[in-house]
Amino acid sequence: MSSWAAELLLSGIILLGASVQRMTGIGFALVAVPALVLLLGPPEGVALANxxxxxxxxxxxxxxxxxVRLSAMVPLAGAAACTVPLGAWVAAQLSEPVLLVSTGVVVSTASLMVIRGVRAPALHGAKGALAAGAASGFMNSSAGVGGPAVSLYAVNAGWTVREFVPNAQFYGVVVNAFSLTAKGxxxxxxxTWLLAAVGITAGGVIGNWLAERIPEQGARSLVLLLALAGGxxxxxxxxxxL
Structure with a gap:
């Protein structure tokens, strides 16, 4: 594949991921990370996803x-801050094939868990927020996929979609800032940066337009199926x- 074709493909991947995340609050990493990792390699692909x-x-x-519910977001973000450096360190120690396997397993497992709406007593209350945040921080910095753990916490907390989206966006800003601080x-x-910016901007506009026209459950199901295939x-x- 020529360099310009690869860069256009990268922009299209980011546009798709941005559209999905603008519609549902999460989903960029689930949809885009597998493709970005295959295109750029695990370190650069995950960092660009962040x-x-x-x-x-x-x-x-x-x-x-x-x-935004700061009472829930503070323990989530605090726990993530503690595990992000560990995730970055682990990712730096692994070979590319092992990183690809690890990313694929994480994305596929997370997708299946969210599809099934897994419920667990350990994800309730303040302890649940700490557990979800710790898992999310590690997964975000090592594999670029921190959203599913927060999504599972929200499911177990009984949040509506409307409650979830702004909190997921707040958490996304914080945990990705932590991850980039740890890894650069x-x-x-x-x-490539310019095309990535174009993809983010266009994806946000398209996602906002689609959010008003596509049933939320249908969009979420499509996101998870794409994520599972990519994983x-x-x-x-x-x-x-290997």
């Missing part, structure tokens, strides 16, 4: 910050390279 997911979360938060920005060319593909490539 950048893009944080940016689209910030854009969504500008209109929904008043609905991805090393990309100026044209299985990434896992397969990693196993082939």
């Amino acid at each position: 950048c893009a997911a944080g940016a689209i979360s910030m854009a969504g938060l500008l209109s929904g910050w008043r609905e 920005l991805p090393q990309l060319t100026a044209p 299985i593909t990434t896992l397969s490539k990693g196993l082939w390279g």
Whole structure:
């Protein structure tokens, strides 16, 4: 694949992920990380996912910050801050095939858990927020996929979609900022950064338009099926390279 074709593909992947996240509050990493990891390699792909997911979360938060539940978000973010460095360290120690396998397993398992709406007593209350935040921080910095743990916490807390979205956006800003602080920005060319920014912007606009026209449950189901397919593909490539 030529460099310009790869960069256009990257922009399209980011546009799709940004559209999904703008519609549902999470989903950028689930949809985009497998493809970005295959295209750029695990370190750069995950770091770019952290950048893009944080940016689209910030854009969504500008209109929904008043609905953020700080009582739940503070323990979630605090626990994530403690495990993000560990996730970054673990990712730095693993070879590319092992990272691909790990990312594929995490994405596929997380997708299946959210699809099944897993409920667990351990995810209730303050202890549940700490457990979900710790798991999310580790997964976000190591594999770029921190949203499912927070989504499972919200399911067990009985939050509605309307309650979940602004809180997920707030958390997305915080945990991705932590992850990038621990690992640094991805090393990309100026044209790649520009195309990524175009993808984020266009995806946000498209996602906002689609959110008013597509039933939320249908959009969420599509996101999870795409994520599951991407996770299985990434896992397969990693196993082939071992």
